[in-house]
Amino acid sequence: MSDFVPTTDNDLLVWVDHFITQISTDNEIAAVDLAALTAGKADFHIKIDHLNDAAAQAKQATADKNDSRNNIVNLVRAEVRRIKARSTYTDGQGAHLGIIGARDSHDLSNSRPDLSGTDQTDGVVSLNFSKYNSDGVNIYSKRDNDVDWVLLNRASISPFVDNRPLLQVGKPELRHYSVVYILKDKEIGNYSDEVVINCTP
Numbered sequence: 001m002s003d004f005v006p007t008t009d010n011d012l013l014v015w016v017d018h019f020i021t022q023i024s025t026d027n028e029i030a031a032v033d034l035a036a037l038t039a040g041k042a043d044f045h046i047k048i049d050h051l052n053d054a055a056a057q058a059k060q061a062t063a064d065k066n067d068s069r070n071n072i073v074n075l076v077r078a079e080v081r082r083i084k085a086r087s088t089y090t091d092g093q094g095a096h097l098g099i100i101g102a103r104d105s106h107d108l109s110n111s112r113p114d115l116s117g118t119d120q121t122d123g124v125v126s127l128n129f130s131k132y133n134s135d136g137v138n139i140y141s142k143r144d145n146d147v148d149w150v151l152l153n154r155a156s157i158s159p160f161v162d163n164r165p166l167l168q169v170g171k172p173e174l175r176h177y178s179v180v181y182i183l184k185d186k187e188i189g190n191y192s193d194e195v196v197i198n199c200t201p
Contacts, residue, residue: 009048016041059121066161073157106132108181112190113137115179117197123166125197126159129179137179138187144173154182170201 006012020037023029080099083089094100114130129137136156140149144167152162167173177195180187 013045013048016044062120108132108134108183108189110189113179113181113192115177115192115195117177117195119197119199121200123164123199125162125175125199127162127177128159129155129192131158134181134183134188136182138182140178142176143167149178166199166201172201173199175199
């Protein structure tokens with residue numbers, strides 16, 4: 001027979017609450033044992049609440065960091081564009097400021113992008129891809145209600161965040177992703193290996 005104790009924490013919380021409520025009127029249960037069970041249940045509730053708070057804080061901290069990173073990168077890129085637009089700008093100045101990218105001789109026509117993804121919960125997926133000397137990638141996706149691959153977006157900066165809501169609120173779903181390089185508005189090279197992400201509520 002299978003174990004009567006539920007596997008998941010949330011199911012166990014509900015089960016323990018029910019169990020202790022039911023036995024609280026049993027006169028054959030020693031008061032000291034009932035007190036220990038009640039205290040254990042209360043402590044478990046507190047620890048789960050702490051865990052949920054920590055997870056929410058970590059998720060928010062990651063989102064705040066990503067927003068801050070995107071903000072400073074956008075500010076820097078805008079300033080660099082202005083600097084490079086000056087009539088007095090030289091490659092020497094660019095090298096001194098560290099604003100000249102390394103030349104990339106990667107052969108896009110015979111390669112495929114590297115792709116990885118991370119579930120951020122609630123339908124949010126962070127996709128990391130290699131760019132090399134391309135202009136970016138076309139991102140294709142397929143999920144439960146899609147008959148075929150759908151062009152999700154074009155991205156020039158990694159990571160790209162897919163923030164589509166879940167098809168059904170509270171229900172996990174599988175999302176399939178693949179990307180291909182873009183150069184001068186045309187797809188080039190081979191599609192990346194398919195990445196499958198389990199999106200959790």
